[in-house]
Amino acid sequence: MLRVDAQTGARWHGGTAEVWPGSPAPLGAHWDGTGTNFALWSAGASGVDLCLFDADGTEHRQQLQETTHQVWHGRLPGVGPGQRYGYRVHGPHDPASGARYNPAKLLLDPYTRAVDGELVLDDALFGHDRHDPNLADPRDSAPFVPRGVVIHDSFPWDGDTRLDTPWSDTVVYEVHVKGATMLHPDVPPTLRGTYAGLAHPAFVEHLVSLGVTAVELLPVHHFVSEPHLLRRGLTNHWGYNTLGYFAPHAAYSSAGSAGGQVTEFKAMVKALHAAGIEVILDVVYNHTAEGDHTGPTLSFKGIDNAGYYRLGGFGAGDDRSRYTDYTGCGNTLDVRRPAVLGLLMDSLRYWVTEMHVDGFRFDLASALARSMHDVDRLSAFFDVVHQDPVVSTVKLIAEPWDVGEGGYQVGNFPPPWTEWNGKYRDTVRDVWSGARVGVRDLAYRLTGSSDLYRSDGRRPFASVNFITAHDGFTMADLVTYEQKRNEANGEDNRDGESHNRNWNCGVEGPTDDPAVTELRARQVRNHLATLLLSTGVPMLTAGDELGRTQGGNNNAYCQDNEVSWIDWGAIDADLWSFVAHAVGLRRRSPVLRQEAFFEGAEVAGTGGTRDLAWFSPSGEQLTSSDWFDTGLQTVGMYLDGRGIRHRDQRGRPVVDDSWLIWLHAGADAVDVVLPGDPWGDGYELVLATEYPTGQPPRPTALPPGPAQLPGRSVWALRVLRHPQPEAHAD
Incomplete structure (x- = not known):
């Protein structure tokens, strides 16, 4: 029958x-x-x-x-x-x-x-x-x-393709699909917290007006919550607990059917592409949701446990009931095995070819590159990725560390990889928190970290610069709290990083003191100005441009609520204007987003300027002793736009304005000297962090000579040059 x-x-x-x-x-x-x-x-x-x-x-x-x-x-x-x-x-x-x-x-x-x-x-x-x-x-x-x-999706892409935005033009916005729009008043309630919500014009317009060129989505591969969270009445919000490497996370779909989640994800990608915004996925191929030997059996563990995971023991008779854990999450996928490596590559190709994403950020990428125990630049993972005709052509970002011994590999991933530059984050935080670290390391970070990325032929955009990310304090909390406030996570505040390289501006937590409030706002602007004026690829964390707080929680992975969601009813409009202004300066100035490392060499025909020069408050170039002076808290960075060493698509030399950028981390105002001929005939103050929006209330032209930097401030000055007299024939 x-x-x-x-x-x-x-x-x-x-x-x-x-x-x-x-x-x-x-x-x-x-x-x-x-x-x-x-x-x-x-x-x-x-x-x-x-x-x-x-x-x-x-x-x-x-x-x-x-x-x-x-x-x-x-x-x-x-x-x-x-x-x-x-x-x-x-x-x-x-x-x-x-x-x-x-x-x-x-x-x-x-x-x-x-x-x-x-x-x-x-x-x-x-x-x-x-x-x-x-x-x-x-x-x-x-x-x-x-x-x-089982699905079949005949989505009408209508000619949509990857955008391939040049790395040097890229501004990344790390964002959570659900948290972005759950509280957005202009997104319909039925779409909030979904792929369709992220693609809604109200949110897309925010990205466009901010100047963002790429969203980096926290994990959207289907994930589940860990049993220990479910027992506490919590859920995994961030999504670093993957169960399905080909399926869009079902809970982020407003569609009524399971197949609809695929269509809705594609529609989101298409809408973002139409707005000129790339889609980068944060992917978690280092471990799965099945945890350690006490964890649930949901997929891989029951299909072929020894085939999918790195297990303890190697010899005959060794106990293999436990997992080798380089991730801190209980298990590590064994990418050395052809079937597992095939799964990873099939998944990556699927998201590029079928879902049209533009790149990937690999969580705990060092765990994928371990051959036996050590991280190996020649591992099968690198070989297969580099040779793949699809995956090798998209944006590849490594989180260059894991929790195992020798796992911190910042600067050690091979071309064409870019990396989350953890050293950039640490240095910038140290400088603005008042640590006496001098300016030597800061100079490397401001100019693309040539000490990390130049030796193997990579360029400044190998450095994805960031100061905050999903994991840790928000930017507002970075200057408000010195102690984490993670009690709501149910682990007695033991979880989360305890050493955050931050400063609360003298008061722990919220305050009504206007002087502290103003200082905190300036410190946020100092961090963001540093980020957006640095060579490399800047990454903003969603909500930092609006003043978002998590109330001091620096590990909100299990807070799927107002703690993590962007509160669109409590935004700092001045801060948003500041970030948009700084992003706009970067977009219009090729010298601020160099494609090649600076040389510090004299620029021909300029009378003695250099493509990159460093100035002390005296107006003189830094001496050898200055570079090793840990008490130095003020530095001027001169970028000559006539010395850019790359050409446009037609082979024409790129020429730009020149800039003098001052960073002053000291508490008190400091007198500096703006250098004269041949460096500049004058200077226009274009961005200054003592102003809430970063823009001086009126055009400010400064002559060479003495000027005063306010305490804890960043100035960006465009170099002015008098017109040169025309040559006349005899």
């Missing part, structure tokens, strides 16, 4: 689906117009059951009888888009040998394109007996875990 499921269209004969041999490639569930091919890699399984679910949750199991090169596969005619499915994998349950098979656990397909259903905390999630971990837990986990969904 033939019946057809009303929701999925699947055909059943006597309660059993038709299963044809199908194909081992591609992995995942793929509909061909008349049926769906299912393929799952598992090297150690003794059997695999494909589980299809009716609309009412009724489960139908079919054993996949075909295996090719460790891939279990079968084709089901009549099964099409909308079908919910999962797997049960048979094999030994012997944790000591690394095997954790348990067919009582429904497993999510690692290659599923969409996910339906939420993770519900229950003891049935765990593949092992809680009292004796050597025994398998017999309870069925299906009622408590999400399912994969």
Whole structure:
């Protein structure tokens, strides 16, 4: 007797689906117009059951009888888009040998394109007996875990392609999909916190008017919350707990159907591209949501635990029940294995080719580059990425550290990688917090960190400069708190970084003291001015331009509430204007976003100026002893726009205005000397952090000679030059 499921269209004969041999490639569930091919890699399984679910949750199991090169596969005619499915994998349950098979656990397909259903905390999630971990837990986990969904999406891209904005023109905006619009009054309530909300004109216009060229989205691969958070009534907000590397996170979709999340994500990308904004994904290929040996069995752990993860023990008889953890999250994916490396690359290619994203930021990227134990510039991960004709062409950003020994690798990733420059963050924070560190390291950071990136042929844009990120204090909190306030996370304030290189301006927490309030506002502007006037790629953290606070919480990963969401009803309009002004200066001035490192060499035909020069308050160039003076808190950076060493697309030399930028971290005002001929005939004060919007109330032209910098301030002065007399023939 033939019946057809009303929701999925699947055909059943006597309660059993038709299963044809199908194909081992591609992995995942793929509909061909008349049926769906299912393929799952598992090297150690003794059997695999494909589980299809009716609309009412009724489960139908079919054993996949075909295996090719460790891939279990079968084709089901009549099964099409909308079908919910999962797997049960048979094999030994012997944790000591690394095997954790348990067919009582429904497993999510690692290659599923969409996910339906939420993770519900229950003891049935765990593949092992809680009292004796050597025994398998017999309870069925299906009622408590999400399912994969067969999809078919014919999205009308209408010619949309990657934008390929040059790195030197890029301004990155790190943002959380949900947190960006949950409180936005101009985004319809049904769209807030979703992909559609992020693509809404009200939010896109904010990005455009700010001058942002790329959004870096916190994880959007489907993720779940850790059991320890669920037990405390919390959830994972940031999303660094991935379960599905091909599926957009379902909770960020306003669509009613699981397949709709894919369409909605694509529509978001298309809308951002139309506004000239690239989409970069923060991706978490270093670990998964299954945690350590006490964690749940949701996918990889039950499909092939020893095949997917780095396990302890190497010799015969060694205990392999524990995980090698370079991530601090309980496990580390074993990218040395071809099947795992293939998963990673298939996922990256999918998001580029099918979802049209423009690049990736790799969380804890050092963990991906470990061959045996050490981080290896010649690892298979680098080789495959560099040779891939798709992935090698997009923006690649490394978070160049993990939590393992030797994992801090800032400056050590090979071309064409760019890196989150943690040394930039630390140096700038030190300077503005009043640490007596001098200006030597600051000079490197302001000019693209040539000490880190030049030796292997990379350029200044290899440095993604940032001062704050999702992880840590917001910019407002950086100048308001010296002590973290993480009690709401439920870990007795033990979590989060305790050494933040920051200063609260003399009072801990909120205050009504106008002098402290004004100083904090200036310090925020000092940090942001430094960031946006530095060579390299600036990254802004969403909300910093509006004065967003988390109330001192510097580890708000589990705060899916007003603590983390941008409060659009309490924005600092002057600060927004300041950031937009500084971004505009950067966009209009090629010398502020150099494509090549400065040389400090004399610029021909200028009478003796240099492409880069450093001045002390006396108006003289810094001496050798000045560079090692840890008490020096004032420095002038001169950038000659006539000395830019790159050409436009037609091969013409680029020429720009010249700039003198003063940074003064001292508490008191300081007298400086603006250098005269040949450096400049005068100076126009274009940005000054003592003003709330950064713009002087009236045009300010200053002659060479004495000037006074206010305490704790940044000035950006455009160099003025008198017109040169025309030469006359005799």
